[in-house]
Amino acid sequence: MKQRLSLVIGIFIIMALSNAIVPVLPEFADEMPALQGIIFSAYFFGAFVMVLPAGVLGDRFGRKPFIIAGLLFTVVSGAVILLVSNPYAIAVARIVEGVGAGLFVSCALSWVNLQPNHARLSGLYFAALNAGLIAGLMGTGLLNAHFGQNSGVMLFTGLAVIPLIFSFFLSDPKSERTDGMPEVHMIGWRNKWLYLSSFILIGISGVLISLYPEFTDESPFILGILFATMNAATIxxxxxxxxxxxxxxxxxxxxxxxxxxxxxxxxxxxxxxGIGGVFFLFMVVGAAAGFVFVSQMNYLAVTEKMQGTAVGLLTAASYGGMAFLPFIAGILSEYFSYAAAFFVSGFFCLLVTLTIGRCRCVLPE
Known part of the structure; x- marks a missing residue:
């Protein structure tokens, strides 16, 4: 139980810190949607490039060292964001923060999928992940209103030390070891349509989060509640x-x-x-993400032996979507229109509807 709690607390705080910057994006790059998209996406780019290597290395050498390293990167990057004000320097710090998240998430998820009750644990893990996103958004909105722009980042950077200490007492579940690279190719090819769906459907939530601060010009507090509603539906x-x-x-x-x-x-x-309709639509997006994630995780847990590699690919696809789709949407909105950004994103979702039938991902009865 203590080990599970350490991972649950860890993902809660990591996600809270990752989202603490979202409601104040316009303060870093006012009236520049493309630069806001870069700052937002930088975190997910760092995670994207790290989750797969972390999963493969976790299968080979154990997950504990990479979980510790991920939490350490999280603390360091949060401290850097507190010390700098240049938006491009913040983007670099967000990349480092994403690298830490990639190390932690990939190895923590493979740890979860190796447990006998993996389906329930994956649901709990993803619920804690989204609870952290809510805490980051709401905490930032409330704290910044009373204590200044970086107060949310300061709070969650300090709290990240708690799971870092707990992670030293984590034990690794045993799994079959491999040289890694052949498994990456085979697992990726078997589940390519599953991974594509994760890339798009998870990435779309990032598109909405990155576009809405400038698109609606709402206050950070209202935006925090709106994004929290989406995450609450996912929980x-x-x-x-x-x-x-x-x-x-x-x-x-x-x-x-x-x-x-x-x-x-x-x-x-x-x-x-009106804003009430927006709240309902965001809830639809959030609820869909929860059902998709748990079904994907359950399928991989049942069908794949190398959980670090399989989950690393799934997480890489998710973070890849969060890294690239908001960036593309930011470019479209700045140089074409917001309508182009939203309608192209909707088309990507319909593409998943049409292609997912090609996937062989069927659970045994």
Whole structure:
């Protein structure tokens, strides 16, 4: 129980710190959506390049050293963000922060998937992840209003020391060892459509989070509540999903269609539906993410032996979506229009609806 709590607390604080900068993005790059997209995406780019190597190395050498290193990187990068003000320096610190998250997340998830009750634990883990995102958003909105711009980052950087200490008492579950590279190729090819769906559907949530501060010009407090609503829906769905027999193909197909409608609707809703309509659409996106993630994790736990590699690829796809799709959306919104950014994002979701049927990801009865 203590070991599970150390990972749950760790992902909670890492995600809180990763999101602490989101509501104040306009303060770092006012009226520059592309630069805001870079700052937001830098974290996910760092995680994207690290999660797969971390998963493969965790299978070979154990997960504990990389979990410790990930938490250490998180603390150091948070301290750097507190000390600098240049937006490009902040982007570099966000890359380092993402590298730490990639080390931690990949090895922590493979640890979870090697447990006998992996389905319930993955739901709990993902719920803690999204609870951390909510804490980062809401904490930043509230703290910044009373104590200044970087107070949220300061709080969660300090709290990150707690799971760092706990991680030294973590033990590694045993798994089959391999040289890694052949497994990466085979696992990636077997599950390519599954990983593509994760790239797009998880990345789309990042698009909404990165675009909405400038698109709506709402206060950081309102934006924090809006994004927290999306994460709260993910918490609920990720806790419900392990109790259901979810086949990945059907789950992803339905989720991607709903997210496509929600993304396009979120462009229209501020004008015609008001903020209440936006809250509902964000809840749809968040709930879909929880069901998709748990079904993907459960499938990989049942079908793949090398959990570090399989989960590393899944996490790389997720972070890749969060790194590249908000960046693309920022470019589209600055040089074309916000309509282009939202409608292209909706098209990507429909692409998942059409292609996921090619996946062989079917759970045994």
């Amino acid at each position: 609920c769905s990720s806790l419900i999903a392990p109790r259901l027999s979810l086949q990945p193909i059907q789950t992803i197909r339905l989720a991607s269609a709903l997210v496509a409608i929600a993304v396009i609707g979120s462009f229209v809703a501020p004008v015609y539906g």
